[in-house]
Amino acid sequence: MDFGDWILDALLAGLRASGEPTRLRLLLLLAHCELTVTELTQILRQSQPRVSRHLKLLCEANLLDRFREGSWVFYRLADRGVGGELVQFLVASAQGDDPVVARDLERLNAVRDARTERAAEFFRENAEDWDLIRSLYVPEVKVEEALRALIPRHSSETKLGAMLDLGTGTGRMLEIFADDAERAEGVDLSPEMLSFARTRLDASGVTHAHVRQGDIFDLTFADQEFDLVTLHQVLHYLDDPAACIAEGARVLAPGGRLLIADFAPHELDFLRDEQAHRRLGFSEDEVTLWCQKAGLSVASVQALPPDGGDAKLTVLIWDAGKPAMKNKGVNS
Numbered sequence: 001m002d003f004g005d006w007i008l009d010a011l012l013a014g015l016r017a018s019g020e021p022t023r024l025r026l027l028l029l030l031a032h033c034e035l036t037v038t039e040l041t042q043i044l045r046q047s048q049p050r051v052s053r054h055l056k057l058l059c060e061a062n063l064l065d066r067f068r069e070g071s072w073v074f075y076r077l078a079d080r081g082v083g084g085e086l087v088q089f090l091v092a093s094a095q096g097d098d099p100v101v102a103r104d105l106e107r108l109n110a111v112r113d114a115r116t117e118r119a120a121e122f123f124r125e126n127a128e129d130w131d132l133i134r135s136l137y138v139p140e141v142k143v144e145e146a147l148r149a150l151i152p153r154h155s156s157e158t159k160l161g162a163m164l165d166l167g168t169g170t171g172r173m174l175e176i177f178a179d180d181a182e183r184a185e186g187v188d189l190s191p192e193m194l195s196f197a198r199t200r201l202d203a204s205g206v207t208h209a210h211v212r213q214g215d216i217f218d219l220t221f222a223d224q225e226f227d228l229v230t231l232h233q234v235l236h237y238l239d240d241p242a243a244c245i246a247e248g249a250r251v252l253a254p255g256g257r258l259l260i261a262d263f264a265p266h267e268l269d270f271l272r273d274e275q276a277h278r279r280l281g282f283s284e285d286e287v288t289l290w291c292q293k294a295g296l297s298v299a300s301v302q303a304l305p306p307d308g309g310d311a312k313l314t315v316l317i318w319d320a321g322k323p324a325m326k327n328k329g330v331n332s
Contacts, residue, residue, distance in 0.1 A: 238278060
């Protein structure tokens with residue numbers, strides 16, 4: 001089978017899979033956000049085995065991506081390859097005022113509202129701890145501005161291809177870099193934080209960013225898949241920060257950037273006991289050496305010292321890059 005035949009077979013498989021009313025409704029729903037089987041059964045008012053069967057066929061046709069998060073399984077539209085291109089065309093072509101689709105979207109809004117309330121409850125329960133940490137250093141907006149300033153502004157034709165946020169937490173890094181990347185992925189171990197991140201991205205209208213549960217020391221992504229990798233206030237929680245940096249470097253494309261924001265060395269021991277910090281900050285040279293061992297070159301280290309009040313922590317930002325591939329001449 002040559003390449004042309006493979007493309008044709010993929011298109012035919014996708015068209016056959018989508019050519020059924022319930023499966024088309026599923027695609028239109030998942031164009032708005034990623035959803036679980038339970039949420040989809042609530043919206044469609046169909047049995048779980050029936051919905052699961054439709055989802056299986058759509059996944060086999062490469063129109064959907066499926067990923068597990070603890071005991072939950074999430075589905076979202078494929079965003080790459082022939083299936084990704086086809087499903088985007090199908091969704092765009094099927095937009096209209098169909099009453100069945102309109103009812104589905106009303107029920108989808110109810111599911112999203114329930115998500116928002118669960119996320120708000122989680123935030124209320126943990127807000128005191130988060131507020132305490134934030135009070136110890138410069139306002140977070142200054143950290144975010146410093147990170148964004150390290151990425152050249154792009155036109156729509158020259159955006160970053162893909163970014164990855166390791167230990168994504170609330171998904172804030174995905175949100176602030178959304179305008180710079182065509183595709184954004186966030187990885188975290190905590191289902192509660194991932195739920196919060198989905199709600200945040202949903203509320204912000206960011207449709208090309210997704211989060212998933214995963215091990216940041218053992219990513220499922222391919223080598224050299226991302227143009228930007230971020231580690232925002234993550235390293236101080238880890239047993240082996242160097243290994244995390246090395247894994248981030250592995251998935252970084254040649255010419256790509258790794259941005260790290262974390263605390264400079266400090267002596268606030270209570271953060272170990274009360275906030276589960278494994279490390280009390282890092283020196284500039286320590287993280288720089290880890291980056292170099294991972295094959296990266298550190299272009300700069302920026303310090304954001306505390307600016308008064310009860311603030312006691314300095315934030316450091318490392319800007320590291322992976323060497324671009326050298327062009328080989330025709331006659332070598």
